[in-house]
Amino acid sequence: MSISQTHSADALRITEIFYSLQGEARTVGVPTVFVRLTGCPLRCVYCDTEYAFSGGDLVSIDDVVSKVAAYQPRFVTVTGGEPLAQPNCLLLLTRLCDAGYEVSLETSGAMTVAEVDSRVVKVIDLKTPASAEMGRNDYDNIPLLLPADQVKFVICDRDDYEWARFKLDEYQLPARVSDVLFSPSHGQLSGRELAEWVLEDNLPVRMQLQLHKILWNDEPGH
Numbered sequence: 001m002s003i004s005q006t007h008s009a010d011a012l013r014i015t016e017i018f019y020s021l022q023g024e025a026r027t028v029g030v031p032t033v034f035v036r037l038t039g040c041p042l043r044c045v046y047c048d049t050e051y052a053f054s055g056g057d058l059v060s061i062d063d064v065v066s067k068v069a070a071y072q073p074r075f076v077t078v079t080g081g082e083p084l085a086q087p088n089c090l091l092l093l094t095r096l097c098d099a100g101y102e103v104s105l106e107t108s109g110a111m112t113v114a115e116v117d118s119r120v121v122k123v124i125d126l127k128t129p130a131s132a133e134m135g136r137n138d139y140d141n142i143p144l145l146l147p148a149d150q151v152k153f154v155i156c157d158r159d160d161y162e163w164a165r166f167k168l169d170e171y172q173l174p175a176r177v178s179d180v181l182f183s184p185s186h187g188q189l190s191g192r193e194l195a196e197w198v199l200e201d202n203l204p205v206r207m208q209l210q211l212h213k214i215l216w217n218d219e220p221g222h
């Protein structure tokens with residue numbers, strides 16, 4: 001079926017499908033197929049995927065699954081934008097799990113993950129004060145976290161760091177999920193400074209730098 005014949009009932013708006021190294025989270029450095037869905041209702045100040053806010057192509061779920069299969073991956077990451085803004089994302093996640101891939105979902109934390117297939121590893125952001133989108137955090141997602149899931153904080157400054165540290169305790173995040181990720185906001189906070197704060201406080205988190213930005217300077221397609 002061509003894109004023009006694709007009906008929205010069984011389709012998703014897709015910005016890009018590409019094969020690269022996982023840039024962050026627990027599987028950093030591992031070859032992964034990325035499916036980037038178009039659209040996001042948030043506007044974080046540091047957003048690095050504004051090109052995914054609009055445009056894209058309407059692609060049937062069958063075609064998305066076929067394009068992923070062509071890379072013969074072990075890992076597949078569904079990302080955005082905010083992938084859960086398109087309801088068919090849930091169907092895609094289940095289809096990818098059924099196909100035998102190790103599937104992860106990168107989501108802003110602003111939309112419910114209640115219906116996400118339990119085989120999917122959820123990587124959920126908690127938006128900090130300096131993101132300008134803290135008010136969008138859906139804390140009802142916290143009890144829905146599974147042991148394999150991950151929670152990510154993108155930290156812009158010391159106030160964000162203190163806020164994130166408080167949330168770690170408030171929701172007992174290290175005991176709930178496999179990894180709590182602290183990532184410095186690119187161009188706003190140096191990785192070294194954040195690393196030193198984490199060490200000073202002996203925090204049970206994984207401090208990470210985004211590998212794809214180091215390797216490819218954040219060009220689309222990586």
Ligand code: SF4
Pocket residue numbers: 040041042043044046047048049050080081082108
């Ligand atoms: S949630 Fe993600 S894609 Fe959406 S504005 Fe924030 S950083 Fe960008």
